[in-house]
Amino acid sequence: MAIKAAIFDLDGVIVDTAKYHYLAWKRLAGELGFEFTEKDNERLKGVSRMRSLEILLEVGGLSGKFSEEEMLDMAARKNGWYVEHISRMDESEILPGTVECLRGFRNLGIKTVLGSASKNAMLILSNLRLAPYFDAIIDGTKVSKAKPDPEVFLLGAKEAGVKPGECVVFEDAQAGIEAAKRAGMKAVAIGNPDDLSGYDRIYRGLFEVKPEEIIKI
Ligand code: BG6
Ligand code: MG
Numbered sequence: 589m590a591i592k593a594a595i596f597d598l599d600g601v602i603v604d605t606a607k608y609h610y611l612a613w614k615r616l617a618g619e620l621g622f623e624f625t626e627k628d629n630e631r632l633k634g635v636s637r638m639r640s641l642e643i644l645l646e647v648g649g650l651s652g653k654f655s656e657e658e659m660l661d662m663a664a665r666k667n668g669w670y671v672e673h674i675s676r677m678d679e680s681e682i683l684p685g686t687v688e689c690l691r692g693f694r695n696l697g698i699k700t701v702l703g704s705a706s707k708n709a710m711l712i713l714s715n716l717r718l719a720p721y722f723d724a725i726i727d728g729t730k731v732s733k734a735k736p737d738p739e740v741f742l743l744g745a746k747e748a749g750v751k752p753g754e755c756v757v758f759e760d761a762q763a764g765i766e767a768a769k770r771a772g773m774k775a776v777a778i779g780n781p782d783d784l785s786g787y788d789r790i791y792r793g794l795f796e797v798k799p800e801e802i803i804k805i
Pocket of ligand 1: 599609634709
């Protein structure tokens with residue numbers, strides 16, 4: 589089936605927000621009295637906010653120690669610190685090749701879609717001045733099931749008016765690659781072959797992606 593839409597994850601594909609998520613989670617861990625390393629943070633990539641908190645508490649040996657209300661409060665505090673960081677972002681933080689890639693797909697008549705788990709996606713896109721580059725934007729405020737559930741990508745295909753089999757997804761997280769495959773879409777991984785599996789193609793970044801080749805996969 590010919591490719592008619594390219595769906596992009598945000599964090600780790602278009603922008604490196606993992607460092608800001610890390611600073612905020614580390615601060616929360618510090619308040620709770622334990623160390624949270626960058627290696628631990630790898631486990632949070634592509635994972636929803638509440639699931640990330642559960643993993644963080646697991647790392648600190650604090651699983652099951654807090655009420656739902658306390659958990660929501662901790663997640664809200666973490667998000668407040670995270671938002672402080674992303675509020676200061678600008679176009680200089682767009683990862684190399686992003687704009688060329690988005691333009692390249694559009695020049696070929698391919699729809700461009702954002703498919704992110706983040707509830708902060710609109711703030712980031714607006715600071716990066718990238719919103720006009722997308723035909724449809726699906727973020728964490730529009731979906732109820734986290735990746736690897738395919739909901740976010742299926743909704744993206746629907747909003748773009750194309751079939752799932754006509755989509756290619758760009759993802760840096762294993763949960764996202766799985767979500768793309770479950771949706772019946774092609775998956776292009778962004779990252780290191782040692783950390784990811786199950787993809788159709790892999791590149792180090794969007795700067796290596798050639799839209800005219802991708803539409804033939
Ligand atoms: C994903 C990130 O894109 O969004 C995760 O990879 C993050 O690390 C998730 O937890 C949810 O983000 P937010 O901004 O809604 O807390
Ligand atoms: Mg990601």
